[in-house]
Amino acid sequence: MSDSRSSNFGAGPSALPEPVLQEAVRGLLNFNGTGMGIAEISHRSKEFTAFLAEVERQIRTQLDVPPTHSILFTQGGGSAQFSAVVLNLLARHRLLHPDLTDDERAMDYVITGSWSKKAAEEARRLGGGKVNVAVDARPHSKDGRSFDNIPAHDAYTFSPDPALIYYCENETVDGVEFSNDEASPASFPFHLLPKDTLLPLVGDHSSSFMSRPIPHLADHAVIYAGAQKNIGPAGLTILIVRKDCIVDVDAATKLGAVPVPLTMAYKTLADSSSVYNTPPVLSIYISGLVLLRSQELGGVKYYEELNKRKADKLYSVIKAGEEKGLLRAKVKEGSRSLMNVVFDVLGEGAEARFLSGAEALGIKGIKGHRSVGGIRVSLYNAVTDEQTDGLVAYMNTFLAQ
Template structure:
């Protein structure tokens, strides 16, 4: 069977050239005579490869030496817990005598994943959860995540929160922060506390390596599951400012919650991400993707290509909307470059659209079960030519 075009939300498409190279590595990694899924994670060949992966991330995103790059497991969902535990431990060391209710955890809620993150913070306790803004409040029905909030809607807790969390791209809901600082849909960095090392946490799981990260050096933690733009599920990439690599056991003696060692950022950093066995095969494939990315021009290259791809799909949606066939689910200016979400109008129309796409060799476009509709994921491995195939199908559909 020939390969289809995979518009799936994740695990998502990978470049075919990478898959072909990875297949060779499954049998013989770097001339060792041992397959990558069999080799010791402490072998000199694999540790050298890990160092290369870290270097590729650092160079392409311009990560400063003030930040460590860590490679771990558990996906973004595990980081919903880890960022709370590690940054509350940091806050405890900085302010040992504060009661828990005076340790604010600021959360910007713009979609399903930031809602999961704030729910986990409430479940773990140890601080006072403050919802800085919930974008549902400005939606037409009061219940939809359909836009990035206006800057004047944000209400940060004060000068010394334990953390400030946001999700840069909400892949289920199709909203994303703009990289243009003058846009009302940009993240309001100017409203953050001044004259301090801000504990800013960015969830970049569904947009990592798709374009530059604005003000990366101002972040305390950036995390990303690999399974969107980088590689297979199983690897999580962390960029952690070094003042957040704290002694969690010392914090626990002062009353902070105990942090499992495999979730403690200092443990990962002190052991070069090798405290326990890493996700060897996903890490290998991710390294091959990052090598290819560097050859193509890195995040600046992908930013241009991804914008062209998204513009084509949004244009087709708007054209179909004018004909009463499609309905965009996100407000103008807040749409994601990675996840284009829309409805197909009419009884049975959505099923017809999905089945027609599959018959034409395109899969993975059905929306998330929680919101329905259509979701087109335009991650890095989706080419402009593949996007053109989808756009042609969309136009044929609403021309019927």
């Protein structure tokens, strides 16, 4: 078996920095001088709880998280949060408005891709309120049915006092991402949200977390992210929850809210400092190492510049391929993701040849999601300039042939 490492452009679990992996190997044998590996040590030991506190501090510092928000760690990934945000924020809304019927209790969903669509479907399944689709990107697409754009601001319709307002910042499957430039029509329309209230805004930032600053972070009720894109292995989910959203869910149940499973209640996580039960210790450890390295490099500003540079190189060669009639970008300009670049290779058998040639060079993980096909290149934080240059060089050679 070869000892050489491939260029991993997979969408998740994704690449991790090689220096972090080397340090993690040492920690697997002896964590912080304890004589025990990180996968063996008690999650309630003083050594691990101190490390967990440092991970929280790194996130708070690098993202400038205000003291109004708690940082929590749990399992279940983004899919579990599709349910948890509904249950916790409906409980909060029930405590604020106990006399409303379920039909009068709105949950606003911004649907711009496969993941926000799944989140809205879960909200409908759970019930407890009606789902209002604030916007659906598909009618604004080139074919009227694809997720290839972020709709313009005048397309949104928000409820006056919803239990939650849900969006997915970057759609991993479809390659669509909100712009951080508030002057862009593809930015999230924060200015259209209900005024004079603590916004119940929920952001799924799983595939862009720690890759760039989060606009209006303090205005969010909940931000969550699965770790397996930019900061760690699968198994860990990071939550940033405004403290007024950490409510007594049992009190809400007495008023008619749906009961919230104990380990999905944000109050359980907050009251126990995220160790009510055994957390994903190894995933937290490696994520902590990644965050320490991020701090040394310059944090989210450093990665924002790096990721834009990588994406610009890739979109440039895609444009050259389009001019030759050999490639086709799937997403409209202005709505394209810096994290997940999606395109088609045109011509009979061309995609298979493209994938085979990439595999021969150790370029892996670029086959598109099974639901949409095509090519998907994920440029997460650990993907280097040099690896991106290697892919671009291969694409130029492919186009020339």
